Amino acid sequence: MSKNDVTSPLVRGENEELLTGWGRTAPSMAMVQEPAHMEDVQAAIVHAGARGVLARGLGRSYGDAAQSGGATVLRMPSMNTFTLDPVTATVTADAGASLDEILSGIVPRGFFVPVTPGTRMVTVGGAIAADIHGKNHHVDGSFGSHVTSLTLIDGTGAIRALSPTDLLNSNDFWATVGGMGLTGVIVEATFNVIPIETALMSVDTERGANLDELMNKMIDADARYRYSVAWIDSVSTAGRGVITSGEHATLDQLPAAKRSTALVYEPKVVATAPKFIPGGLINKLSMRAFNEAWFRKHPKSRAGDIHSIAAFFHPLDGVQEWNRVYGPAGFLQYQFVVPDTAGHVIGEALARLRAVGAPSFLTVLKRFGPANPAPLSFPEKGWTLAMDIPTGVAGLATTLDGLDELVADSGGRLYLAKDSRQSPEMFRRTYPRLAQWQEVRSSMDPHGVFTSDLARRLQL
Numbered sequence: 099m100s101k102n103d104v105t106s107p108l109v110r111g112e113n114e115e116l117l118t119g120w121g122r123t124a125p126s127m128a129m130v131q132e133p134a135h136m137e138d139v140q141a142a143i144v145h146a147g148a149r150g151v152l153a154r155g156l157g158r159s160y161g162d163a164a165q166s167g168g169a170t171v172l173r174m175p176s177m178n179t180f181t182l183d184p185v186t187a188t189v190t191a192d193a194g195a196s197l198d199e200i201l202s203g204i205v206p207r208g209f210f211v212p213v214t215p216g217t218r219m220v221t222v223g224g225a226i227a228a229d230i231h232g233k234n235h236h237v238d239g240s241f242g243s244h245v246t247s248l249t250l251i252d253g254t255g256a257i258r259a260l261s262p263t264d265l266l267n268s269n270d271f272w273a274t275v276g277g278m279g280l281t282g283v284i285v286e287a288t289f290n291v292i293p294i295e296t297a298l299m300s301v302d303t304e305r306g307a308n309l310d311e312l313m314n315k316m317i318d319a320d321a322r323y324r325y326s327v328a329w330i331d332s333v334s335t336a337g338r339g340v341i342t343s344g345e346h347a348t349l350d351q352l353p354a355a356k357r358s359t360a361l362v363y364e365p366k367v368v369a370t371a372p373k374f375i376p377g378g379l380i381n382k383l384s385m386r387a388f389n390e391a392w393f394r395k396h397p398k399s400r401a402g403d404i405h406s407i408a409a410f411f412h413p414l415d416g417v418q419e420w421n422r423v424y425g426p427a428g429f430l431q432y433q434f435v436v437p438d439t440a441g442h443v444i445g446e447a448l449a450r451l452r453a454v455g456a457p458s459f460l461t462v463l464k465r466f467g468p469a470n471p472a473p474l475s476f477p478e479k480g481w482t483l484a485m486d487i488p489t490g491v492a493g494l495a496t497t498l499d500g501l502d503e504l505v506a507d508s509g510g511r512l513y514l515a516k517d518s519r520q521s522p523e524m525f526r527r528t529y530p531r532l533a534q535w536q537e538v539r540s541s542m543d544p545h546g547v548f549t550s551d552l553a554r555r556l557q558l
């Protein structure tokens with residue numbers, strides 16, 4: 099039986115697959131199907147077994163959000179068509195279409211997605227379910243804020259059209275945005291796209307010698323740039339770093355000879371990480387060397403560099419399967435947001451992780467603008483710090499538990515798409531609109547069909 103033949107019973111062994119998130123920790127076995135049509139999704143929901151059903155995109159969430167032990171997992175990239183309407187500047191896409199596929203189709207026609215995360219290997223369904231953010235959150239908000247309508251199959255198998263402006267179902271819409279696949283399976287969505295003149299970015303780079311300087315420069319960058327992000331040297335005690343800010347380059351910023359090819363978009367994969375790296379490549383020494391070299395590579399200050407979209411937004415996509423460099427034990431990403439009034443938590447988090455020797459080469463600081471109406475959406479006005487950390491670091495669990503307390507006391511929270519370890523108490527304490535979301539979710543999934551390893555861990 100093929101994985102997308104949903105009319106025959108699932109065969110144990112044949113359809114079983116061990117699934118993990120991007121961090122490659124805590125695998126669980128599920129029966130995987132690849133639906134070809136909406137009807138396949140409906141059939142899987144109506145015939146769900148006791149362990150239920152979960153949609154999965156490209157598995158780029160770090161922890162246990164896109165896996166569900168013993169359940170039927172619908173791998174949605176098997177449904178991946180999309181169309182661009184250049185007149186209304188909207189894309190209507192199957193939920194399994196990836197931003198990678200969509201960008202390849204729309205950039206040459208002069209459009210760009212409203213929000214992109216640090217990888218283009220995410221699906222539209224995953225982007226809505228995690229309500230993803232990009233380097234432009236302080237200006238444009240998160241992905242869900244640009245979705246004008248979506249089609250979802252709810253827990254009874256019914257097809258539902260949801261929109262943020264329809265008073266009869268806007269609560270269902272916002273519970274689905276950031277709802278981590280627990281309100282239903284999104285099968286299609288329409289979202290706004292933005293016009294661009296070129297497939298290039300005009301980028302300004304500035305170093306900050308210490309954390310205070312870096313954060314002040316970022317606040318200043320808020321008002322001046324649509325996109326901005328800081329990389330922090332996690333090894334340096336000063337908290338030095340590099341801010342890169344940018345705008346879509348306009349035609350008149352390019353030399354005349356380059357204007358006819360201005361919309362050519364050809365992102366490249368330059369390498370693939372080796373299949374097996376026994377202990378991983380990441381240790382304190384390699385981390386110190388990397389952080390030093392990365393800081394020095396960037397100029398103290400430079401304006402108006404022209405970069406490709408891939409180099410500016412998705413540099414990590416240049417190396418396929420780079421998550422293997424952490425070795426078989428895997429890694430986690432700790433990402434939190436705190437309000438502007440709690441900016442000191444950034445320095446405190448860096449110091450505590452440095453103290454236990456938790457090496458990170460990917461330490462990223464961003465500014466967030468105001469939250470949207472979705473009860474489980476992660477972003478809120480303030481600072482967000484994300485660090486990739488190998489799981490084997492001694493003392494890491496206790497340090498992160500302590501940081502959870504600090505984040506919660508400061509009015510912040512952790513990002514579900516990155517989380518693999520927070521407690522249900524921490525979650526309940528930091529997502530104050532959980533009860534409101536649970537009420538809507540119960541009406542959309544009255545029999546509790548949709549669940550995940552994350553949902554069980556957090557008692558959702």
Ligand SMILES: Cc1cc2nc3c(=O)[nH]c(=O)nc-3n(C[C@H](O)[C@H](O)[C@H](O)COP(=O)(O)OP(=O)(O)OC[C@H]3O[C@@H](n4cnc5c(N)ncnc54)[C@H](O)[C@@H]3O)c2cc1C
Nearest residue numbers: 155156157158159215216221223224227230231278279284
């Ligand atoms: C290198 C890297 C960089 C990243 N950078 C960022 C960033 O800058 N900003 C950011 O916000 N995130 C970032 N992420 C996280 C990523 O954007 C999210 O985890 C996103 O949800 C992944 O999409 P996916 O298609 O892989 O979904 P998956 O990881 O497969 O699933 C994520 C969640 O969405 C649900 N889901 C998926 N498809 C559907 C569907 N059709 N219907 C209902 N629910 C569905 C799943 O059940 C699960 O709960 C990054 C991840 C990586 C690996």
